[in-house]
Amino acid sequence: MTKNTFSRRLFLKSSAGAIAAALAATSGGKLLAQGIYAPNILRQQTNEVVFAIQEFAHPAIKSVLPDFEKQSGLTVKLEGGPVSGNDMLTRYSAAFAAGNSPVDLLSDADDSSPTFMRAGWMLPLNDVLPAETWNDFPASMKPHIDGFLSIEGTRYRIPHEFAVGYFFTRKDILDSKNLKSPKTWQEMIDTGKQVTDASKGIFATTDALIKPALMYVYVAYLTAQAGGKVFDFDDGTAEALQFLYDMIYTHKIFPETAFNQDYTAQNELYMADKIAFMREWPFFADVGKAKTDWFKPEKMVIELPPAGKAGSKSWIGGWGYSIPKAAPNLDGAKALLKYLTSVDVAPKLARQQGFLLTPRASILKALSSDSNPLLSAIDMYSKANVFSARPFHPRLAEAQTVVDDVASVYLTKQASLVDAIKQGKERIAALNS
Amino acid sequence: MLEVGQARPALDQLDFWQQADLIGENILATQTLYTPIRKSVFTLTLQRRFLLIAVALLLPAIGLRLFTTVYPFIQTAALSVQSYNPAFPPAKFVGIGNFVKAWNDPVVRASLGFTLSFVGFSTFFQVFFGLIIAHLLNAQFRLRGIARMISLIPWAMPMVVVALGFRWMFDDQFGMIPDLTRRLFGLNSMRWLIDPNVAQIAVIFVNIWKSTPFVGLLLLAGLQGIPSDLYEAARVDGANWRSMIARITLPMLMPIIVTTAMFMLVWQLAVFDLPFVMTGGGPGFSTTVLAQKIYLESNSLNYGYAAALGMILVLIVLVIGAVGLALFRRFEVE
Numbered sequence: 154m155t156k157n158t159f160s161r162r163l164f165l166k167s168s169a170g171a172i173a174a175a176l177a178a179t180s181g182g183k184l185l186a187q188g189i190y191a192p193n194i195l196r197q198q199t200n201e202v203v204f205a206i207q208e209f210a211h212p213a214i215k216s217v218l219p220d221f222e223k224q225s226g227l228t229v230k231l232e233g234g235p236v237s238g239n240d241m242l243t244r245y246s247a248a249f250a251a252g253n254s255p256v257d258l259l260s261d262a263d264d265s266s267p268t269f270m271r272a273g274w275m276l277p278l279n280d281v282l283p284a285e286t287w288n289d290f291p292a293s294m295k296p297h298i299d300g301f302l303s304i305e306g307t308r309y310r311i312p313h314e315f316a317v318g319y320f321f322t323r324k325d326i327l328d329s330k331n332l333k334s335p336k337t338w339q340e341m342i343d344t345g346k347q348v349t350d351a352s353k354g355i356f357a358t359t360d361a362l363i364k365p366a367l368m369y370v371y372v373a374y375l376t377a378q379a380g381g382k383v384f385d386f387d388d389g390t391a392e393a394l395q396f397l398y399d400m401i402y403t404h405k406i407f408p409e410t411a412f413n414q415d416y417t418a419q420n421e422l423y424m425a426d427k428i429a430f431m432r433e434w435p436f437f438a439d440v441g442k443a444k445t446d447w448f449k450p451e452k453m454v455i456e457l458p459p460a461g462k463a464g465s466k467s468w469i470g471g472w473g474y475s476i477p478k479a480a481p482n483l484d485g486a487k488a489l490l491k492y493l494t495s496v497d498v499a500p501k502l503a504r505q506q507g508f509l510l511t512p513r514a515s516i517l518k519a520l521s522s523d524s525n526p527l528l529s530a531i532d533m534y535s536k537a538n539v540f541s542a543r544p545f546h547p548r549l550a551e552a553q554t555v556v557d558d559v560a561s562v563y564l565t566k567q568a569s570l571v572d573a574i575k576q577g578k579e580r581i582a583a584l585n586s
Numbered sequence: 587m588l589e590v591g592q593a594r595p596a597l598d599q600l601d602f603w604q605q606a607d608l609i610g611e612n613i614l615a616t617q618t619l620y621t622p623i624r625k626s627v628f629t630l631t632l633q634r635r636f637l638l639i640a641v642a643l644l645l646p647a648i649g650l651r652l653f654t655t656v657y658p659f660i661q662t663a664a665l666s667v668q669s670y671n672p673a674f675p676p677a678k679f680v681g682i683g684n685f686v687k688a689w690n691d692p693v694v695r696a697s698l699g700f701t702l703s704f705v706g707f708s709t710f711f712q713v714f715f716g717l718i719i720a721h722l723l724n725a726q727f728r729l730r731g732i733a734r735m736i737s738l739i740p741w742a743m744p745m746v747v748v749a750l751g752f753r754w755m756f757d758d759q760f761g762m763i764p765d766l767t768r769r770l771f772g773l774n775s776m777r778w779l780i781d782p783n784v785a786q787i788a789v790i791f792v793n794i795w796k797s798t799p800f801v802g803l804l805l806l807a808g809l810q811g812i813p814s815d816l817y818e819a820a821r822v823d824g825a826n827w828r829s830m831i832a833r834i835t836l837p838m839l840m841p842i843i844v845t846t847a848m849f850m851l852v853w854q855l856a857v858f859d860l861p862f863v864m865t866g867g868g869p870g871f872s873t874t875v876l877a878q879k880i881y882l883e884s885n886s887l888n889y890g891y892a893a894a895l896g897m898i899l900v901l902i903v904l905v906i907g908a909v910g911l912a913l914f915r916r917f918e919v920e
Binding site: 162239242243246250267268269271272273354363364365368408409410412413418422547548550551554557558561562564565567576583 | 601672673674687692693753756757758759760775777779780781782865866867868869870871872881882884885886887888
């Protein structure tokens, strides 16, 4: 019988040995503990910083990275970040809960940030960023920073976006009918009736009311104008819901199809001359300008929001940078964050991308000579005291879902206003217990 | 293999694998089992070595199964009796508290109701139309192969793409479907994705459209297994097409129909992507399925409550599975 030169035993021994050697070489136990985030171990060795932010902001960020990389010796890898708070929770919760993080620095949303902060997954930034950076923010943003970005004075996130629901008007359409932009809720109805022609699909106004979360945005906006607190389901909230109901069914100046509409559809209607005025986020300024065959300044005039009982109001929010505690490259993340938020670099980013624009003193000063409609709008809204704090709840995502559900149930005539408000109160009380 | 007259080498001069080879070959020849000569008290017997090797080779597969199925199930069951949210520690034992909360939660009740009606109606019509499609595609006609291929297109499309597409198609202002119903039937706005009841119908319709080809394919395979001489004999006896379907096709196909229906019922109980993308679960929560509620709760880090809802889903699947097995045994054709 001839002896095999390569026996099964030799094969098994060799394979086991190779696997053991690979594990030992790459800090075996730690590698296994990292699970699917094992490449993080390797990343720590390569001085790479992974930064997740929405893709449309990448060109602006990339423009300032060469200087940072030269100064620090680090390499920044940009990733497309989630586009909503729900997406943030879906993408990162599991990793953070397991003590891992696929990124070093991320752009985080208002809906998800309180949850991450309270779970103890984010790094405090008080000692990371200099006082000069924090003091650069205006007083109007302080309630937002203290409510949404901090817990008991410890800051976990720094805003890079100043999101306000601006009131965009088609001055060209209103002028053609000799109408003025509405200043109050009543004027919205009166002007709206003169503009609306349902047979041609033309309405006074609309908004994105599709679930999840978009219905909440508009209801909270109207509730701020009615002087209510949306999570309390108080009289102001009831008034806001009634007003929206009346716009849709009583005065018919707001299309029912909005229940199935997102921001893309809303913007398309506005640019297709089907809507005379609307609340929309700042990003629409870039969207409208990018449509060069359509854009004219009079088609996108930002005015003060129509006033309810509490005046002309619009709540502020926005995305911000934070650092996960489990970030593989904490030092790199801190260095990058300091750089991006510095008084020298922040204005450069703000000039290029509305998503990176906040009314910081350094930014306003640097951009004062630019004809940026958003800056003019910030100034106008600030002087008119339009900004109101974003409604806060410790379990924000769930509370917003309650508002979504309850408003939707009432507005689609599945429940009366009284029953809807009662249901909202009960569900919020269940969250608070 | 030893040749006739060839001296058998001393077994203790061979290594384990050579002994195994030699012994294995000779078992076949002589039907006699040899035991390798023990070298020391620590040497394993052949039987034990084979057992060890078998266990070692099976271990990765068993480990994977334990890790990906058994452990998550046990962990979910354990979480379902706790109130656990990492953002609001500590976790505490609540017994059936989460299940009581689910019973009192209007969204859970509504989503459970819609999930069951979604699954029930979808499965019924998928089987019904699947049978029709299977019959049509079983007939002999030119370009049958191409027809079969085209019929699978809806099933091949990703669900998210289908959901987004139909969201636009049902749009009252821009959509093709309201436009067609207006032109053909004079029906004004059906409020397709706005009216809660109509939105449910729309979501179920899209699900039926998407998955019927798959059911048809399975039933076609079953149809092709029915001997044609049964039909010929029936024709000779004067049976019409209705009698043939009722007396031959359906009884012969019943085990496959039951299996397919059970499979579709269980599979669709966990549906999430279609209603989530098409309507977001609205209007209100009329098209929210249980899987979406589980997603929303776990996204809010309410792991205990989400786990309890998951266990409720498991219970429903078990009940349907048990019913399916009982029906299958009843209709099984020997």
